[in-house]
Amino acid sequence: MRRKxxxxxxxxxxxxxxxxxxxxxxxxxQEDTTxxxxxxxxxxxALEAQVGSVLVSVDTVWVLAxxxxxxxxxxxxxxxxxxxxxxxxxxxxxLENFIDAGLTAIIFWAVGFGIAFGTDESGIxxxxxxxxxxxxxxxNGAISFPSIADANPDVAYPNLAVLTFFFFQFAFAATASTIxxxxxxxxxxxxxxxxxxxxxxxxxxxxxxxxxxxxxxxFDRSFHDFAGSTVVHTVGGVTALVGAWMLGPRAxxxxxxEMPPAHNLAYATLGTMILWFGWYGFNPGSTLGTGNxxxxxLVTLNxxxxxxxxxxxxxxxxxxxxxxxxxxxxxxxxxxxxxxITAGCAFVMPWAAVVIGAxxxxxxxxxxxxxxxxxxxxxxxxxxxxxxxGIWGTLAIGLFGQPELTFGDAxxxxxxxxxxxxxxxIIQLMGSAATVAFIAVTAVLMFGALKAINRLRVHPTADVVxxxxxxxxxxxxxxxLPLPGSTTESPAGASTISAPAMSGD
Numbered sequence: 001m002r003r004k005x006x007x008x009x010x011x012x013x014x015x016x017x018x019x020x021x022x023x024x025x026x027x028x029x030q031e032d033t034t035x036x037x038x039x040x041x042x043x044x045x046a047l048e049a050q051v052g053s054v055l056v057s058v059d060t061v062w063v064l065a066x067x068x069x070x071x072x073x074x075x076x077x078x079x080x081x082x083x084x085x086x087x088x089x090x091x092x093x094x095l096e097n098f099i100d101a102g103l104t105a106i107i108f109w110a111v112g113f114g115i116a117f118g119t120d121e122s123g124i125x126x127x128x129x130x131x132x133x134x135x136x137x138x139x140n141g142a143i144s145f146p147s148i149a150d151a152n153p154d155v156a157y158p159n160l161a162v163l164t165f166f167f168f169q170f171a172f173a174a175t176a177s178t179i180x181x182x183x184x185x186x187x188x189x190x191x192x193x194x195x196x197x198x199x200x201x202x203x204x205x206x207x208x209x210x211x212x213x214x215x216x217x218x219f220d221r222s223f224h225d226f227a228g229s230t231v232v233h234t235v236g237g238v239t240a241l242v243g244a245w246m247l248g249p250r251a252x253x254x255x256x257x258e259m260p261p262a263h264n265l266a267y268a269t270l271g272t273m274i275l276w277f278g279w280y281g282f283n284p285g286s287t288l289g290t291g292n293x294x295x296x297x298l299v300t301l302n303x304x305x306x307x308x309x310x311x312x313x314x315x316x317x318x319x320x321x322x323x324x325x326x327x328x329x330x331x332x333x334x335x336x337x338x339x340x341i342t343a344g345c346a347f348v349m350p351w352a353a354v355v356i357g358a359x360x361x362x363x364x365x366x367x368x369x370x371x372x373x374x375x376x377x378x379x380x381x382x383x384x385x386x387x388x389x390g391i392w393g394t395l396a397i398g399l400f401g402q403p404e405l406t407f408g409d410a411x412x413x414x415x416x417x418x419x420x421x422x423x424x425x426i427i428q429l430m431g432s433a434a435t436v437a438f439i440a441v442t443a444v445l446m447f448g449a450l451k452a453i454n455r456l457r458v459h460p461t462a463d464v465v466x467x468x469x470x471x472x473x474x475x476x477x478x479x480x481l482p483l484p485g486s487t488t489e490s491p492a493g494a495s496t497i498s499a500p501a502m503s504g505d
Contacts, residue, residue: 056159059289063160063168066285070171073278074101074178079271081182082476084328084380087263088466089186090476096181096190100197104174107201112173113166115202116209119152123217125210126152135162155215158288168285169209172232176205179236182380183244187251187462190471192455196446200239204442208235208435223431224406224424226299227286229343229393230435237387238436241376242443246451249377251463257372259379265327272331276307279338283345295346302345302353303338309357310337310364317362329365335385336364340393344401348415352400359396360389394432398425 078097082090104112110131118126128134134151137144148157148165157165177197181188211218212231225231253260262268283303284296314333318326337357341348344356367384378384397406401424403414413420450456462470465484469475475483 055289055291059158059291060160060164062290063164063285063288066281067168067171069278069281070168070175070285071101073171073275073282074098074174076271076274076278077175077178077182079267080275080331081185081271081380083264083267083269083271084182084262085185086260087476087480088468090263091468091472091474092190093181093185094476095472096188096193097178099194100177100181101174103194103197104177104201105170107198108170108173108206109166111202112206113169115206116169117148117152117165117214118210120154120210120215123211123215123220125207125216126214129162132162132166135166152215155219160288165288168288172228172282173201173205173209176200176232176236176239179233179382179386180240180243183240183378183382184247185379186467187247187458188243189450189455189458192450192457195450195455196239196243199446200235204239204439204446205232205235208438211434212431218427218431218434221427221431222407223427224347224397224401225343225394225431226346227283227342229339229390230432233339233342233386233390234394234432234435235439237383237385237390238439239443240378241371241383241387242440243447244378244383245376246444246447247377247457249375250379253377256375257369259372262328268328268331272334276334276338279303279307279342283342287346298350299345301350302341302348305350305353306337306341306345306357306360307334308337309354310334310340310361313337313358313361314365315361317365321365332364332368332381332385333361336360336389339386339389340396343390343393344397347397347402347405348400349402352396352402356393356396356400360392363388363392391432391436395425395428398422398428 074097078094081097082093085093113132114128114130115125118128118130121127129151134146137146145161145163147159148162149159151162177200180196180200181193184193208231210216212223212225213219223230250260280300280303284299287296287299290296311330311334314336315325315330318324318329337360340356340360341353345353348356364381364384367388368378368381371378371381371383376383397415399415399417401415401418401420403418403420406414406420406424413424416422416425447456458467458471466475469483473483
């Protein structure tokens, strides 16, 4: 009996559920007055908005994360430069590299970003968005953060907030002036360093950025520089060459053709490895989004192959020249390959990245030797790495640019060696030459003015006691090179060594 009652109850529940379901569907159908097509369209629009919001969030995280890597390159530059110079200038090099980032942050925010990415004026420079005044909007108590695309609709910028875009570009700007400090190491007046860093962040670097990436005249002519072989490295390298030339050589250096020994190759190696690591923000991050994962993969692979080919070719070329396996040359070879592939990492196939990097590894050695022969003292080979290889990487697009990757350039073709004719290499040559000319002239004016007010080269006393002691009252190895007037005890405590007194101004 109990089983029969149970089955009856289950049957009643099932029938009632069926009736409710049918009744509910019919009532819903009667009450739903929205046309099916209209409902689907509403749902699709809402879904697209949600997907778009997620994509912007992902792209923002990508650009910020890669920007953090680029900023970390400041540490690499500091260690590399410190390791390659003499220990009497190590503190000076560390402080210059560190303060370059801080000073550039303020000045690029106030002036440089507006000149680089503001509304175009005659293809030469931007004219607004100073102090990022178009980055935040407040209306009736509501705050919003416009995208760079909204701030400058004349250029097809990505849908990133201006504030996000600024940080990524600031990290690049800091790199340009840091390149220059290496060539001018051990002998630059510290106030002079602050002045030329500020001028680079405010004007000379941003002008080239506007020409190439900000809607300027080279942008309009489809000049190709994906991540900065020209914009960052040629600018930094040429400024470095002019600065080193106008400064004159370091005091007490060996005869020309023999560089003073690096004081700590461990620092230099660690710095170079950090730079290689940071380059994965420099190049892949310049996609400014994750929409094209294949392009990110190509850029990353080309960056890796360029660096690898550069260090291998430099190492073997130097061995063939001197019979020695040279660590310093190998380090600079990897950087040469990275600089050279930076312009074309999105425009060439992997085999071409190997060729470009390998050629850069040889070029950097020849360029260092050439700079020594004309008696310009460049302690870290800054011009050879960044200037010469930046120019080579820019021109290499005109030789090896893959037609399907050059985004329909002005000629509609790829590189010369891939059947594209001479149009692409001509625009690459024109853009590189214009950049070299503009930076060379402005650098001569900038350093010439500093020289006129005695703020280019440090006081001659620093040549005697060392720039670290003279400018900073510090030593990176106080137990080996004590400060003037200080004493250090030997491990046994048996003897005392006094540092030579520093002569006055």
